[in-house]
Amino acid sequence: MKELIEEFLSYLAGVKNYSYNTLLAYQADLKDFADFCGSLPSEEEAFQKLREYLENLKKKGYNPFSIARKISSLRSFFKFLEAEKGFNISFLLFLESPKLPFRLPKVLSLEEIEKLLNSPDINNPLGYRDRTMLEVLYATGLRVSELVNLKFENLNLELGLVRVLGKGSKERLVPLGDYALKFLKTYLENVRPQLANEKSKNFVFLNRRGAPITRQRFWQIIKDYAKKCGLEDKVTPHVIRHSFATHLLQGGADLRALQMMLGHSSLSTTQIYTHLDYKKLKEVYEKHHPRA
The missing domain is CATH 1.10.150.130 (Tyrosine recombinase, N-terminal domain)
Known part of the structure; x- marks a missing residue:
């Protein structure tokens, strides 16, 4: 076998x-x-x-x-x-699969996201790298494996886009947003050169020894910052991805566009986020339905 x-x-x-x-x-x-x-x-x-x-x-x-x-x-x-x-x-x-209970993904509020993003000390190179990675993660909804594997050829800083090779080698383009783009440009110009050496190749995010940062190490970095700002029981890399998706939908994003940005092969996978904000749904109904 x-x-x-x-x-x-x-x-x-x-x-x-x-x-x-x-x-x-x-x-x-x-x-x-x-x-x-x-x-x-x-x-x-x-x-x-x-x-x-x-x-x-x-x-x-x-x-x-x-x-x-x-x-x-x-x-x-x-x-x-x-x-x-x-x-x-x-x-x-x-052969039957077990019936799965409906489970909504955990998300952070905008205030909690702000606390997490502001937790690294950007006055030292590693802190600035961490802030940049968190900004890019929240701005794009990338999976952590996609983030740590980013290379220079994946970035188009002029257009503010990142090209991602996701599951099943499916390629997608995701906007970076002004905050993430600003941090990324400064990191690449001023911080990455302080970390880079012959091990770095063309990977964007590097550890203190100049090698590409690993998925496991970045997961630990997120845990450390979550603990620092009192969110240790709430934050995982995937929670940041869920927060990205939820905040976009709350802001009026189209479900199909969100599907493309997340790299979901099926719209049904993306539709889970429509269950997350019943209060928002009720507000929209009361505002727009003639007999609400």
Whole structure:
């Protein structure tokens, strides 16, 4: 089974062009299933093994979201086995994902975003870098992996745009906004040269040793600033992305435009943000409906 999983991961990397982090998630899910089964179950045994595996996950206390993700990974793996090895996967028709509770994303208020953005000390190079990264993150709604992988060729400072290579190697253009653009120009002109060396290549954001800053390190930086301004239980990189989307919609942004900026392949994924501000919705109704 180990060899089949390696083949599948190679397919995802080479043909589907999945990101490194996505590949790690698939690898972890499939290894977990392989450890449970010991070997690839036969076509006749597969459905029963899957049911036993999912029951085992529930007993271990896995939440429905984690179980649903593992089921998705397994579905993809077995479909690959069908296409490449002729494995009969008719049993997948009877495999049900758990019903997921509706879960709204957490967002920060405008005041909380201001506190977070103002928390780095911009009088030292690393503080200015951190402020720039936070400004760009909030201005664009990028995923952290997209932010730390930005290179010079991704930036068009004249037009104030950033070109992002997102999930599945899908490319999109996102406006930077005046604040982020101002900080980014100053960082590139005055701060980055103080950090850069032969390790830097053409990556935009660098650590104190001149190498590209990692996703894990920037996550820790955000946690540190969140703690500093009393938001430690509220802030993650994805909360900033959710806040970007919510504040745009509250300001009157079009849902389709937001979908493009976030890099969502389906509008249904973006529509979750329409549930976030019922008060705003009620205000719009009362203002515009003739019998409100």
